Amino acid sequence: MGRKLLLEHINVPGINTFDVYRSKGGYAAVEKALKTLTPDEIVEEVKKSGLRGRGGAGFPTGMKWSFLAKPEGKARYLVCNGDESEPGTFKDRYLMTYIPHLLIEGMIISSFALGANVSYIYVRGEMMPQIRILEKAIAEAKAKGFLGKNILGTGYDLELYVQPGGGAYICGEETALIESLEGKRGNPRIKPPFPAIAGLWGCPTVVNNVESIAAVVPIIRDGGEEYAKIGIGRSTGTKLISAGGNLVKPGIYEIDLGLPVEEFLYSDEYCGGIANGKRLKAVVAGGSSVPILPANLFLKTAALAPRLMSYESLSDGGFATGTMMGSGGFIAFDEDQCIVRNTWNFTRFYHHESCGQCSPCREGTGWMEKVLHRLEYGHGKMSDMDLLVDVSKKIEGNTICPLGDAAAWPVASAIRHFRDEFEWHVTNPSAALAGNFGLAHYADPLPAPEPVA
Amino acid sequence: MKVTIDGISIEVPDGTSILNAARMIGGDIVPPAMCYYSKLQGSGGKCRTCLVKVSKGSEKDPRPMPKLVASCRTTVMDGMEVQNITSPEVVEARKGIVEMLLLNHPLDCPICDQAGECDLQNLGFEHGAAKTRYEFDRRTFEKIDIGDKIQLHMTRCILCYRCVFTADQITDHRIHGILNRGDHSEISTYIHAAVDNDFSGNVIDVCPVGALTDKTFRFKNRVWFTKPVDAHRDCDHEKCNGKVTLWYKGEDVLRVTARKDVYGEVEEFICNTCRFDKKKTSDWVIEGPRKISHHSVISSNHYETLIPLPVVKTNPLLVEANKEQFERQTRL
Ligand SMILES: Cc1cc2nc3c(=O)[nH]c(=O)nc-3n(C[C@H](O)[C@H](O)[C@H](O)COP(=O)(O)O)c2cc1C
Ligand code: SF4
Ligand code: SF4
Ligand code: FES
Numbered sequence: 001m002g003r004k005l006l007l008e009h010i011n012v013p014g015i016n017t018f019d020v021y022r023s024k025g026g027y028a029a030v031e032k033a034l035k036t037l038t039p040d041e042i043v044e045e046v047k048k049s050g051l052r053g054r055g056g057a058g059f060p061t062g063m064k065w066s067f068l069a070k071p072e073g074k075a076r077y078l079v080c081n082g083d084e085s086e087p088g089t090f091k092d093r094y095l096m097t098y099i100p101h102l103l104i105e106g107m108i109i110s111s112f113a114l115g116a117n118v119s120y121i122y123v124r125g126e127m128m129p130q131i132r133i134l135e136k137a138i139a140e141a142k143a144k145g146f147l148g149k150n151i152l153g154t155g156y157d158l159e160l161y162v163q164p165g166g167g168a169y170i171c172g173e174e175t176a177l178i179e180s181l182e183g184k185r186g187n188p189r190i191k192p193p194f195p196a197i198a199g200l201w202g203c204p205t206v207v208n209n210v211e212s213i214a215a216v217v218p219i220i221r222d223g224g225e226e227y228a229k230i231g232i233g234r235s236t237g238t239k240l241i242s243a244g245g246n247l248v249k250p251g252i253y254e255i256d257l258g259l260p261v262e263e264f265l266y267s268d269e270y271c272g273g274i275a276n277g278k279r280l281k282a283v284v285a286g287g288s289s290v291p292i293l294p295a296n297l298f299l300k301t302a303a304l305a306p307r308l309m310s311y312e313s314l315s316d317g318g319f320a321t322g323t324m325m326g327s328g329g330f331i332a333f334d335e336d337q338c339i340v341r342n343t344w345n346f347t348r349f350y351h352h353e354s355c356g357q358c359s360p361c362r363e364g365t366g367w368m369e370k371v372l373h374r375l376e377y378g379h380g381k382m383s384d385m386d387l388l389v390d391v392s393k394k395i396e397g398n399t400i401c402p403l404g405d406a407a408a409w410p411v412a413s414a415i416r417h418f419r420d421e422f423e424w425h426v427t428n429p430s431a432a433l434a435g436n437f438g439l440a441h442y443a444d445p446l447p448a449p450e451p452v453a
Numbered sequence: 454m455k456v457t458i459d460g461i462s463i464e465v466p467d468g469t470s471i472l473n474a475a476r477m478i479g480g481d482i483v484p485p486a487m488c489y490y491s492k493l494q495g496s497g498g499k500c501r502t503c504l505v506k507v508s509k510g511s512e513k514d515p516r517p518m519p520k521l522v523a524s525c526r527t528t529v530m531d532g533m534e535v536q537n538i539t540s541p542e543v544v545e546a547r548k549g550i551v552e553m554l555l556l557n558h559p560l561d562c563p564i565c566d567q568a569g570e571c572d573l574q575n576l577g578f579e580h581g582a583a584k585t586r587y588e589f590d591r592r593t594f595e596k597i598d599i600g601d602k603i604q605l606h607m608t609r610c611i612l613c614y615r616c617v618f619t620a621d622q623i624t625d626h627r628i629h630g631i632l633n634r635g636d637h638s639e640i641s642t643y644i645h646a647a648v649d650n651d652f653s654g655n656v657i658d659v660c661p662v663g664a665l666t667d668k669t670f671r672f673k674n675r676v677w678f679t680k681p682v683d684a685h686r687d688c689d690h691e692k693c694n695g696k697v698t699l700w701y702k703g704e705d706v707l708r709v710t711a712r713k714d715v716y717g718e719v720e721e722f723i724c725n726t727c728r729f730d731k732k733k734t735s736d737w738v739i740e741g742p743r744k745i746s747h748h749s750v751i752s753s754n755h756y757e758t759l760i761p762l763p764v765v766k767t768n769p770l771l772v773e774a775n776k777e778q779f780e781r782q783t784r785l
Contacts, residue, residue, distance in 0.1 A: 190523070357499045362635055370589045394553065
């Protein structure tokens with residue numbers, strides 16, 4: 001069993017209050033950082049830890065911090081991205097609900113490291129209870145001298161604000177989030193300039209995911225090297241996975257990166273296997289945006305190596321046979337689930353959430369949604385699959401922000417791996433409405449890889 | 454800075470965008486632009502028709518850019534090499550973009566006032582496919598009047614945001630913007646407030662399609678039956694120079710617009726008085742016929758083929774321009 005770094009005290013009653021959190025060693029990292037480390041030393045520790053952004057892209061956090069421009073006489077900002085709206089991902093909400101002080105502690109250390117005196121936590125509008133929880137926790141921390149002017153007598157000032165969003169998925173994209181925070185319509189900006197140069201109010205800004213910022217606390221408390229000992233290769237530390245779908249025990253798990261997926265899925269410590277004695281058909285490993293994989297390709301890579309829960313292993317095989325870590329929204333599908341319906345459902349989401357700035361995403365998501373709807377309801381044609389792949393290609397890479405890609409990948413991968421199920425919907429429309437394709441060959445052992453000549 | 458586009462090199466100042474560098478070279482290698490408008494700050498980047506491939510980033514960092522980039526919003530670097538019409542990838546992507554832009558467009562050109570001077574019509578003609586693969590109902594909206602001079606027909610809008618930038622930057626206060634998201638976004642004034650200030654009429658000129666049209670001109674005529682003539686007047690509005698194009702049918706001025714260049718951009722914005730209230734020849738000093746590109750259907754109405762108008766006869770400049778016709782007429 002791995003060590004818990006973020007959720008170690010999650011079951012302690014009252015851990016959401018300042019006093020209990022403090023009695024469990026909370027805010028010690030703030031004291032250590034502000035009293036014994038310089039901002040550059042903190043950035044160095046985070047670099048050493050190998051922490052990669054937990055918001056989806058997996059960009060090394062320390063590196064991101066070191067890119068922040070530091071012009072004279074200009075404010076710098078840290079913004080925490082708590083917009084979590086990706087279907088399948090619900091880990092940040094859990095952290096903010098049950099252990100809000102961990103996030104606040106991380107915000108204080110990170111803001112100090114970046115030289116920010118005003119920082120924001122941008123929380124998705126639907127999460128009103130979490131917004132209240134955070135505001136209450138901020139008030140507590142402020143009353144104890146951990147926020148406000150001259151924190152712990154070190155001369156460092158920090159104000160922390162919680163900003164509710166309007167409830168748009170696109171406001172999770174960092175530049176759309178900044179626009180929204182400035183009080184504008186949440187349209188992603190055209191880059192460059194990147195936020196590290198000109199972000200909030202035109203000032204250098206870092207946007208980090210809730211979990212990335214929370215992970216800074218154990219990194220500073222125990223040291224970056226200690227953190228880097230957990231995990232495998234360039235996937236260091238622990239990661240929260242929000243597991244959902246047809247599992248015996250869905251929920252939030254903190255895993256050591258590098259855990260074999262088989263163990264994560266089937267061991268009693270984690271998901272406990274597939275519910276109701278069914279068999280696994282497919283997995284979306286990192287939230288709705290990442291490519292879907294059939295069971296056989298998920299458990300083993302194309303080279304027949306066991307797949308691990310790490311950035312590298314999940315993406316082994318690229319788009320042809322791999323997927324991505326994404327934001328850790330793990331969705332398991334059992335043999336009774338229909339991939340066509342699921343793909344349609346995901347696309348419906350992207351169609352609804354596109355901001356509508358760029359023509360390929362605005363129009364293409366709606367088009368794919370309509371074609372998939374027709375396939376699901378038995379009016380599809382054989383040519384629809386090629387049409388979908390072509391439309392997804394026209395969107396991918398041709399848009400301002402990655403939402404276009406995120407809309408294209410689930411469709412392209414579902415057709416790549418489940419084309420016979422789509423075809424069955426066309427050839428057997430009435431059977432497709434009444435029942436579904438079942439497990440078919442999607443869990444069969446993979447063929448031996450072709451020997452490399 | 455040296456940049457090479459489709460094999461043609463040019464020196465451009467620091468900070469020039471790829472699109473503007475291409476416009477300096479001119480000709481077929483200029484990417485089409487549906488949302489960028491050089492006079493509007495922050496415009497561009499949205500329609501994606503101007504995508505190009507950067508095959509060499511710069512002299513210092515020759516790596517190619519991983520994705521196609523919007524040429525209107527990408528600045529050139531010294532030694533950059535760009536492919537536009539020479540890249541099959543770009544041509545293919547652009548075809549896709551045109552298809553997307555036309556996806557929900559009503560294609561009602563026969564009843565659209567913009568037909569003949571519509572950027573989308575030209576774009577579709579040059580880069581699009583003859584048939585659509587879209588088999589669903591198209592998005593539709595009710596027409597709305599924004600004030601007594603401008604009509605908005607959202608069904609035709611391509612969400613280029615030009616009118617929003619115009620209202621923001623050129624007029625006194627913006628009261629219209631974009632509501633909703635994705636393909637259900639719409640340009641609106643929210644509670645049907647009238648867009649009403651001295652410069653509001655300019656949104657009609659910047660609109661690349663027939664979404665914003667001039668109510669004082671609507672359905673009076675097809676643009677290719679009218680004759681564009683440059684004219685000016687001594688306008689007392691401090692921000693307006695009174696330089697316009699008058700669109701004649703017979704002796705009547707049917708419409709007044711700003712003067713548009715080859716890229717469909719106005720040379721100077723004009724005030725509402727010039728646009729809507731000065732529709733008599735006597736209000737204006739005539740300069741001469743407006744040069745229209747041979748590619749435009751408007752030029753099908755050649756000056757040579759029509760009997761000179763009375764207004765032409767009384768103006769020395771127009772007499773000069775129509776010399777041939779006068780000769781033919783006197784010969785008959
Ligand atoms: C459409 C879209 C939605 C996103 N939503 C979120 C989100 O809800 N939460 C989040 O942390 N990052 C989200 N991201 C990623 C952010 O843009 C950004 O990469 C991230 O906040 C950076 O933090 P990190 O480096 O700590 O991962 C989203 C990206 C896109 C393109
Ligand atoms: S890709 Fe989609 S969501 Fe992103 S900016 Fe373009 S239209 Fe908006
Ligand atoms: S109304 Fe015209 S100018 Fe305004 S966004 Fe639509 S197409 Fe562009
Ligand atoms: S003109 Fe460049 S994206 Fe529209």
